[in-house]
Amino acid sequence: MSKDPSEWHPETVLIQGGLSRSHHMETAEAIYMTSGYVYDSAEDAEHAFKADGARYVYSRYANPTVTTLQERLRLIEGAEACVATASGMSAVYNALIPLVKAGDRIVASRALFGSCTYIIGEIMPRFGVEFEFVDGTDLEQWEAALSRGAQAVFLETPSNPTLEIIDLPKVCELAHAAGATVVVDNVFATPGNQKPLELGADVVIYSATKHIDGQGRCMGGAILGTQEYCKEKVTPFIRHTGPSLSPFNAWVLQKGLETLPLRVERQSATAFALARKFEDHKALSRVLYPHLDSHPQVELAKAQMKLGGTMLTLELNGGKEAAFKLLNGLKVATISNNLGDSKTLATHPATTTHQRLTDDERVAMGITDGMLRVSVGLENVDDLINDFERALSVL
Numbered sequence: 001m002s003k004d005p006s007e008w009h010p011e012t013v014l015i016q017g018g019l020s021r022s023h024h025m026e027t028a029e030a031i032y033m034t035s036g037y038v039y040d041s042a043e044d045a046e047h048a049f050k051a052d053g054a055r056y057v058y059s060r061y062a063n064p065t066v067t068t069l070q071e072r073l074r075l076i077e078g079a080e081a082c083v084a085t086a087s088g089m090s091a092v093y094n095a096l097i098p099l100v101k102a103g104d105r106i107v108a109s110r111a112l113f114g115s116c117t118y119i120i121g122e123i124m125p126r127f128g129v130e131f132e133f134v135d136g137t138d139l140e141q142w143e144a145a146l147s148r149g150a151q152a153v154f155l156e157t158p159s160n161p162t163l164e165i166i167d168l169p170k171v172c173e174l175a176h177a178a179g180a181t182v183v184v185d186n187v188f189a190t191p192g193n194q195k196p197l198e199l200g201a202d203v204v205i206y207s208a209t210k211h212i213d214g215q216g217r218c219m220g221g222a223i224l225g226t227q228e229y230c231k232e233k234v235t236p237f238i239r240h241t242g243p244s245l246s247p248f249n250a251w252v253l254q255k256g257l258e259t260l261p262l263r264v265e266r267q268s269a270t271a272f273a274l275a276r277k278f279e280d281h282k283a284l285s286r287v288l289y290p291h292l293d294s295h296p297q298v299e300l301a302k303a304q305m306k307l308g309g310t311m312l313t314l315e316l317n318g319g320k321e322a323a324f325k326l327l328n329g330l331k332v333a334t335i336s337n338n339l340g341d342s343k344t345l346a347t348h349p350a351t352t353t354h355q356r357l358t359d360d361e362r363v364a365m366g367i368t369d370g371m372l373r374v375s376v377g378l379e380n381v382d383d384l385i386n387d388f389e390r391a392l393s394v395l
């Protein structure tokens with residue numbers, strides 16, 4: 001077999017990519033749990049600092065375990081470079097901050113992960129960066145907002161929790177015509193399942209806390225883009241402000257990548273089965289799943305995403321009361337606002353993840369009181385169907 005990872009299939013890349021064995025020739029990846037590095041002589045130290053990045057000098061700058069994770073992610077995403085971060089939010093912040101300065105503008109889709117809305121809508125304006133939120137599914141709104149100029153575009157597709165799909169090729173085209181860099185939060189779609197860079201995006205970010213870990217153990221994030229953007233723009237910010245990923249977390253995440261395609265395939269198949277099973281249930285007004293024929297953008301979802309993803313959103317006829325009853329009645333699925341775990345997790349967005357928003361903001365994002373978001377895990381599909389069936393039957 002070729003030793004060139006660019007000739008391998010994704011499953012092979014995720015197991016062998018970026019592997020760099022120590023002189024002990026260990027099978028599994030080593031954890032380089034070290035903050036510093038030593039030198040043979042004063043001259044050697046001088047050379048290491050002159051080499052600028054060719055040697056490890058301090059783990060806020062770079063660490064071998066983190067390097068392996070970055071290389072594996074870079075290969076699977078098909079990006080020129082990858083910078084790992086301590087969390088998904090530090091990835092979002094550090095992806096956007098090098099793109100803007102006072103007087104610049106960010107245009108973003110409205111249906112974002114809550115903390116992304118805070119960065120763009122609350123933090124950036126304090127430093128003179130303006131913003132405009134648009135309905136991500138409405139190309140006319142993108143066009144109008146971008147006609148007023150922008151340096152960065154930020155979006156998430158499918159969105160949280162309404163699973164709306166944004167037309168990546170079209171929005172990227174509009175953004176590039178306006179001279180903006182497009183940053184896509186690809187967490188809900190997962191790596192490999194949707195390739196924003198191939199669809200026109202410039203930068204992809206991940207919360208590795210979700211499917212990349214996949215077992216709900218540790219925080220992490222990643223920024224992927226061109227060599228020039230990662231090395232010249234992002235890396236100096238990371239190095240000097242310090243949201244560096246812990247080597248231990250990098251190791252957990254790189255082991256998570258080994259099973260990512262298997263997990264996402266199974267979880268997506270189970271999510272699709274649950275969506276089909278409950279689509280016409282009389283206690284539900286809507287079942288949202290990107291690859292379900294009744295999804296308003298199913299064609300676009302199929303064009304952009306290989307699988308429909310691991311997330312499923314249910315809307316109950318009986319509003320908040322029914323949603324709470326369903327949550328409290330589940331015995332296999334667990335109540336949690338996290339996602340991308342091997343455990344099936346369900347949450348009521350209006351009172352948890354999106355509680356901070358005003359009623360009007362929630363309406364604008366399409367989040368209703370009867371909505372439940374389900375992150376489908378790796379449990380047996382029939383056990384999950386029975387669990388939801390039983391909890392729904394008492395409504």
Ligand SMILES: *Cc1c(COP(=O)(O)O)cnc(C)c1O
Pocket residue numbers: 087088089090113156160185187188206207208209210219220221339
């Ligand atoms: C979780 C999440 C984030 C933030 O990631 P953290 O690892 O929690 O910091 C950003 N975007 C999306 C879509 C997420 O689900």
